[in-house]
Amino acid sequence: xxxxxxxxxRDLRLEYVDEERGQRHVAVDALSLDVAEKEFLAxxxxxxxxxxxxxxxxxxxxxxxxxxxxxxxxxxxxxxxDRGVVFQEYxxxxxxxxxxxxxxxxxxxxxxxAERHAIARRFLEITxxxxxxxxxxxxxxxxxxxxxxxxxxxxNAPEIMLMDEPFAAVDAQTRLTLQEELVRIWETSRVTVxxxxxxxxxxxxxxDRVVVLTPGPGRVKASVPIPIARSRRSWATxxxxxxxxxxxxxxxxxxxxxxx
Amino acid sequence: xxxxxxxxxxxxSRRLARPAKGALGLVLFLALWQASVPLVGLEAxxxxxxxxxxxxxxxxxxxGILPVYxxxxxxxxxxxxxxxxxxxxxxGLAIGISRLADRTLSPTINFLFAIVEVAxxxxxxxxxxxxxxTILIALTYxxxxxxxYNTLVGVRTVPQVFVNAALSLGATRLQLxxxxxxxxxxxxxxxxxxxxxxxxxxxxxFAEIVAAKSGIGYLIFEGAANxxxxxxxxxxxxxxxxxxxxxNLYLKPIERMTIERWGSVTTAERRE
Amino acid sequence: xxxxxxxxxxxxxxxxxxxxxLVLPQAIDYPTYMLPPLGQVLDRIGESVMDGSLALHxxxxxxxxxxxxxIGNGIAIPLGVAIxxxxxxxxxxxxxxxxxxxxxxxxxxxxxxxWFGIGMGSVVFVIANTIFFASIHNTVxxxxxxxxxxxxxxxxxxxxxxQVLTELVLPGALVQIILGLRTSMAYGWRALVAGEMxxxxxxxxxxxxxxxQWYKTETILMGMIVIGLLWLALDxxxxxxxxxxxxxxxxxxxx
Numbered sequence: 001x002x003x004x005x006x007x008x009x010r011d012l013r014l015e016y017v018d019e020e021r022g023q024r025h026v027a028v029d030a031l032s033l034d035v036a037e038k039e040f041l042a043x044x045x046x047x048x049x050x051x052x053x054x055x056x057x058x059x060x061x062x063x064x065x066x067x068x069x070x071x072x073x074x075x076x077x078x079x080x081x082d083r084g085v086v087f088q089e090y091x092x093x094x095x096x097x098x099x100x101x102x103x104x105x106x107x108x109x110x111x112x113x114a115e116r117h118a119i120a121r122r123f124l125e126i127t128x129x130x131x132x133x134x135x136x137x138x139x140x141x142x143x144x145x146x147x148x149x150x151x152x153x154x155x156n157a158p159e160i161m162l163m164d165e166p167f168a169a170v171d172a173q174t175r176l177t178l179q180e181e182l183v184r185i186w187e188t189s190r191v192t193v194x195x196x197x198x199x200x201x202x203x204x205x206x207x208d209r210v211v212v213l214t215p216g217p218g219r220v221k222a223s224v225p226i227p228i229a230r231s232r233r234s235w236a237t238x239x240x241x242x243x244x245x246x247x248x249x250x251x252x253x254x255x256x257x258x259x260x
Numbered sequence: 261x262x263x264x265x266x267x268x269x270x271x272x273s274r275r276l277a278r279p280a281k282g283a284l285g286l287v288l289f290l291a292l293w294q295a296s297v298p299l300v301g302l303e304a305x306x307x308x309x310x311x312x313x314x315x316x317x318x319x320x321x322x323x324g325i326l327p328v329y330x331x332x333x334x335x336x337x338x339x340x341x342x343x344x345x346x347x348x349x350x351x352g353l354a355i356g357i358s359r360l361a362d363r364t365l366s367p368t369i370n371f372l373f374a375i376v377e378v379a380x381x382x383x384x385x386x387x388x389x390x391x392x393x394t395i396l397i398a399l400t401y402x403x404x405x406x407x408x409y410n411t412l413v414g415v416r417t418v419p420q421v422f423v424n425a426a427l428s429l430g431a432t433r434l435q436l437x438x439x440x441x442x443x444x445x446x447x448x449x450x451x452x453x454x455x456x457x458x459x460x461x462x463x464x465x466f467a468e469i470v471a472a473k474s475g476i477g478y479l480i481f482e483g484a485a486n487x488x489x490x491x492x493x494x495x496x497x498x499x500x501x502x503x504x505x506x507x508n509l510y511l512k513p514i515e516r517m518t519i520e521r522w523g524s525v526t527t528a529e530r531r532e
Numbered sequence: 533x534x535x536x537x538x539x540x541x542x543x544x545x546x547x548x549x550x551x552x553x554l555v556l557p558q559a560i561d562y563p564t565y566m567l568p569p570l571g572q573v574l575d576r577i578g579e580s581v582m583d584g585s586l587a588l589h590x591x592x593x594x595x596x597x598x599x600x601x602x603i604g605n606g607i608a609i610p611l612g613v614a615i616x617x618x619x620x621x622x623x624x625x626x627x628x629x630x631x632x633x634x635x636x637x638x639x640x641x642x643x644x645x646x647w648f649g650i651g652m653g654s655v656v657f658v659i660a661n662t663i664f665f666a667s668i669h670n671t672v673x674x675x676x677x678x679x680x681x682x683x684x685x686x687x688x689x690x691x692x693x694x695q696v697l698t699e700l701v702l703p704g705a706l707v708q709i710i711l712g713l714r715t716s717m718a719y720g721w722r723a724l725v726a727g728e729m730x731x732x733x734x735x736x737x738x739x740x741x742x743x744x745q746w747y748k749t750e751t752i753l754m755g756m757i758v759i760g761l762l763w764l765a766l767d768x769x770x771x772x773x774x775x776x777x778x779x780x781x782x783x784x785x786x787x
Binding site for chain 3: 285465
């Protein structure tokens with residue numbers, strides 16, 4: 001990674017307050033990490049290692065207690081359209097039709113309705129939701145909701161897409177399909193992605209590089225490049241693939257506390 | 261009672277039996293009342309028969325008193341509810357969104373809430389005299405609190421993830437309010453409106469008894485004061501029907517509409 | 533931010549209102565019956581406390597409230613259980629009750645005056661009426677919210693009809709019934725003040741409305757203050773502890 005990183009994180013410390021007990025927790029401490037331009041980076045780690053908190057900080061929902069957080073060399077501040085977020089709970093507005101949900105960011109930019117609907121339709125087609133444009137979110141399955149959420153984020157053309165365990169709430173079968181679709185969609189959009197997950201398989205399947213965090217407070221334990229060609233990334237191909245298996249086992253060992 | 265509508269799977273005989281029994285209950289009540297009049301043997305002003313009430317009703321319609329009173333009551337009611345609703349929503353939003361507004365206004369509002377609205381009527385009469393102004397302000401007062409509290413609960417329970425999503429899509433504060441917070445609060449506003457509209461109706465009748473010279477509440481009071489008890493009962497029945505009409509034709513449909521599009525949807529979204 | 537600084541904005545409206553009240557009589561000439569100086573209101577409170585008249589009004593009001601509360605709930609709770617447990621009772625009575633409920637409690641006052649005369653009887657009737665309808669709704673909801681599986685469980689362990697009532701229905705609906713008591717008290721309190729204004733010969737509502745005729749505005753303001761404080765005290769002393777005790781004991785947490 002010789003070029004300047006898209007996201008540069010240095011000695012980051014993040015804390016959050018446990019609402020029930022009123023206690024302060026250190027989620028992430030002394031974490032340093034670079035995300036390269038156009039990279040698909042997955043972050044894995046045991047629960048409580050601060051993966052999701054990291055996303056919140058980059059998105060701007062949470063202020064760092066210490067350290068620096070930069071995008072393109074400028075400090076990250078408030079939430080903004082340059083950093084799109086895909087949430088585990090979809091966060092589609094239930095009172096808006098799918099097409100209006102997907103066009104929401106464009107509406108915020110002041111784009112006229114016809115124009116923003118045209119763009120939204122294009123992204124609904126890419127995510128295979130063209131037929132569901134006029135439906136309300138509650139009429140969609142979990143998988144379709146998450147496709148719509150991805151379409152909403154991509155339609156807004158962010159510089160980086162932050163994905164916070166996006167497939168954790170859908171059933172196992174749908175998850176596999178969504179992962180394959182994400183590979184395909186990413187091929188066409190090539191946006192920088194930071195993808196947080198607790199599933200090692202998912203991380204290795206999707207990413208160019210997998211970063212393993214230590215148990216909380218999280219910091220980077222290892223960075224594992226995934227040199228599998230994009231064209232081979234389907235479950236039919238990789239399920240029994242020895243290279244995939246080896247990478248998966250290596251990351252799994254790291255997550256479980258071993259060295260590899 | 262939407263039980264009839266809600267139970268389409270019941271056998272037809274049972275579905276018909278239920279309202280029939282309910283009607284039987286009403287008819288029995290009227291029959292007992294009518295039959296008891298000669299047995300009780302009291303003056304008509306003390307214990308009028310259903311037939312007396314019916315005659316009083318026809319008389320009030322023929323003389324044009326009832327339509328005028330009805331229009332007065334509805335006018336006062338609609339104006340008071342409208343103003344109280346707007347003020348309540350505005351204050352609820354302000355307190356919910358701004359910490360400064362919360363700290364400045366909340367103690368005063370809690371203090372005012374403890375003084376029940378009926379206790380304000382005497383001072384309103386001193387300040388604004390008998391009639392429209394006093395009733396309007398009293399109804400505004402009654403509607404204001406349920407509107408405010410429900411709006412406030414709504415703002416405080418807007419799912420944080422919706423707010424985060426909108427901010428990440430580049431929403432300004434104003435856009436956040438319009439696209440996320442207001443629609444999210446709407447079901448609470450509807451609930452507050454239904455509660456407030458109910459309170460206001462009771463408030464209307466009371467205010468008209470104490471501080472008006474027309475209206476259904478006044479009819480109820482005037483009838484009793486002049487020993488025209490049948491008129492009082494006409495007033496009470498008209499009042500009950502008016503409320504059932506408002507509730508079934510306006511309030512319940514509005515609530516059902518928003519629940520269909522918002523309420524159930526939002527809860528489903530939150531459960532996942 | 534210190535505690536003081538946090539509470540300061542909340543005190544501003546009160547301070548402004550009191551300042552306005554203090555300055556107004558000196559600043560402009562207006563009929564003092566519209567808003568008598570603060571000193572007069574305080575004097576009035578002092579006099580009423582000393583000569584015992586305020587205590588008499590409070591006593592009468594509370595006694596009526598207690599009677600109306602006992603009568604209203606005494607009828608509402610058994611009838612509510614009957615409606616919730618028996619389909620025939622429910623079918624027969626519901627439309628009638630729905631209609632009677634839609635006639636706001638206060639609208640019964642004029643009729644009550646004819647039947648019971650001005651005073652105690654009319655006011656208690658209206659309070660009981662109002663409390664009845666507030667309470668019966670909660671009782672029915674409480675009984676009907678008991679899961680059907682519990683009914684089956686008690687039955688299959690050989691519970692008789694009476695045992696279902698004492699072992700399941702009453703304890704199961706208790707929390708909701710207590711909620712109903714509190715709500716009904718709030719409605720009853722309004723009915724009390726309103727009823728006394730129309731049909732009272734004593735009590736806080738009567739004291740307040742009677743002062744309107746003589747433009748004794750300081751008495752009206754005293755009435756409002758006492759009504760507000762007394763309600764806060766009633767709610768805090770009676771119901772908050774009762775609700776906390778039962779809700780905690782039954783492990784129910786209200787959202």
